[in-house]
Amino acid sequence: MVLLYNGKRVYTNVLDEKENKETMDRIDIAIIGGGVVGLAAASVVSERGRDVYIFEKNSSFGQETSSRNSEVIHSGIYYPEGSLKTKTCIRGNKLLYEICEKNAVPYKKTGKLIIAKDASEFGALEELFEQGKTRGLDELKMLDKADIKKLEPNIKATRAIWLPMTGIVDSHSLMRHFLLKTKSLGGDIVYNSKVSAIKKVSGGYEVVINAGTNECSTFRARIVINSAGLESDTVSALAGIKKDEYALSYCKGDYFRLARGKKLETFRLVYPISKPDDTFLGIHITPDLAGGTRLGPDAEYLEGRNIDYSVDPSKRDIFYESTKTFLPFLEKKDLSIDTSGVRPKLQKDGEGFRDFVIKHEDDAGFEGFINLIGIESPGLTAAPAIAEKVKKQVNKLI
Numbered sequence: 001m002v003l004l005y006n007g008k009r010v011y012t013n014v015l016d017e018k019e020n021k022e023t024m025d026r027i028d029i030a031i032i033g034g035g036v037v038g039l040a041a042a043s044v045v046s047e048r049g050r051d052v053y054i055f056e057k058n059s060s061f062g063q064e065t066s067s068r069n070s071e072v073i074h075s076g077i078y079y080p081e082g083s084l085k086t087k088t089c090i091r092g093n094k095l096l097y098e099i100c101e102k103n104a105v106p107y108k109k110t111g112k113l114i115i116a117k118d119a120s121e122f123g124a125l126e127e128l129f130e131q132g133k134t135r136g137l138d139e140l141k142m143l144d145k146a147d148i149k150k151l152e153p154n155i156k157a158t159r160a161i162w163l164p165m166t167g168i169v170d171s172h173s174l175m176r177h178f179l180l181k182t183k184s185l186g187g188d189i190v191y192n193s194k195v196s197a198i199k200k201v202s203g204g205y206e207v208v209i210n211a212g213t214n215e216c217s218t219f220r221a222r223i224v225i226n227s228a229g230l231e232s233d234t235v236s237a238l239a240g241i242k243k244d245e246y247a248l249s250y251c252k253g254d255y256f257r258l259a260r261g262k263k264l265e266t267f268r269l270v271y272p273i274s275k276p277d278d279t280f281l282g283i284h285i286t287p288d289l290a291g292g293t294r295l296g297p298d299a300e301y302l303e304g305r306n307i308d309y310s311v312d313p314s315k316r317d318i319f320y321e322s323t324k325t326f327l328p329f330l331e332k333k334d335l336s337i338d339t340s341g342v343r344p345k346l347q348k349d350g351e352g353f354r355d356f357v358i359k360h361e362d363d364a365g366f367e368g369f370i371n372l373i374g375i376e377s378p379g380l381t382a383a384p385a386i387a388e389k390v391k392k393q394v395n396k397l398i
């Protein structure tokens, strides 16, 4: 049976029963998940004339975490030295600005302030500043009260780290760019296609797609890249790579929108200081490219895997109390409910830092299977750098 997607023949069923010989379609690379990470990877592994398909369970790309975040191009100041989060964030920051500039993807290098409200927080601020310097972030500056007032007159803070390399990006346009680049190289995306089984076979993997009807289709791929976001641990387990350390916990982040008004106007990202190894950055102020401003996200671990993206209105008080300390003219009525997103976290509630998993699973006996698991923040920033790493691994294989 031949299935058509986007007007193209994509894959056929496994066995021609009459001839009892295999007629299954083969592709070079199957990418599972069309969020920013899968799309970025597709845009670089489609080079060299490889046959690349992204399989996405939803009816369009980037409908999950990649469109439910702060759209911040992070600096990489927060994460442990030598970690993949640090390396891919710093590299991704540079690559993202280049990609945006070259391809007319909307972005703004706003810069960011990490603020201390009083002397009790100077120690933590100094520590983070030094950490940033050791990460090679040479442009960091320490600002005093007067400097802060010049940049952000409505913010109350006594000292701040200034990070000029931080910015915001239109994540939808960025993903569309990655998809267009993939298509221009001959790759494609197949929607409404949930990967429901993966079997290791000689020379690759048999991948079963559930196409939304009763129909299941199977094809063979030499390489599988698992970029299934919140489902990346499940997809890894489908292939037989079930490790306790890959189990994801879901951690929700809610946002409130800030009313517009002269006394609430801020132009840059403003974050309260958090401890250098903090897994939650504190409720912060994030401007968006449309001229609006959001507060958040907070962090709340979910009990199970059922996701409800609605925002709990009773959180308004907590958002108000924590932001009022540095935005003194804020009133409760200035906050209205906005969106939320869910982080695919490797660290369980209360645990310490866990790094991204970017791993070719050959040592587990799964040559050609590349896992991208736990790609929470700064995954949007890091996406082009994660894609570079994936490309290196793919280039060694085919």
Ligand SMILES: Cc1cc2nc3c(=O)[nH]c(=O)nc-3n(C[C@H](O)[C@H](O)[C@H](O)COP(=O)(O)OP(=O)(O)OC[C@H]3O[C@@H](n4cnc5c(N)ncnc54)[C@H](O)[C@@H]3O)c2cc1C
Residues within 6 Å of the ligand: 032, 033, 034, 035, 036, 037, 038, 039, 055, 056, 057, 058, 061, 062, 063, 064, 065, 066, 067, 068, 069, 070, 071, 072, 073, 074, 193, 194, 195, 196, 227, 228, 229, 230, 231, 232, 235, 252, 253, 254, 297, 340, 341, 342, 343, 344, 375, 376, 377, 378, 379, 380, 381, 382
């Ligand atoms: C509240 C919040 C704020 C954040 N803020 C920032 C920020 O400001 N800056 C930053 O750099 N990062 C930020 N992040 C992190 C960033 O959003 C993510 O790291 C990034 O979007 C992850 O992209 P992804 O492609 O891995 O996952 P996703 O966007 O979740 O994409 C995975 C895709 O896989 C598909 N899929 C799943 N299972 C299957 C299957 N079996 N078959 C087929 N398809 C499947 C899903 O439908 C989905 O489209 C934030 C995250 C959250 C939650």
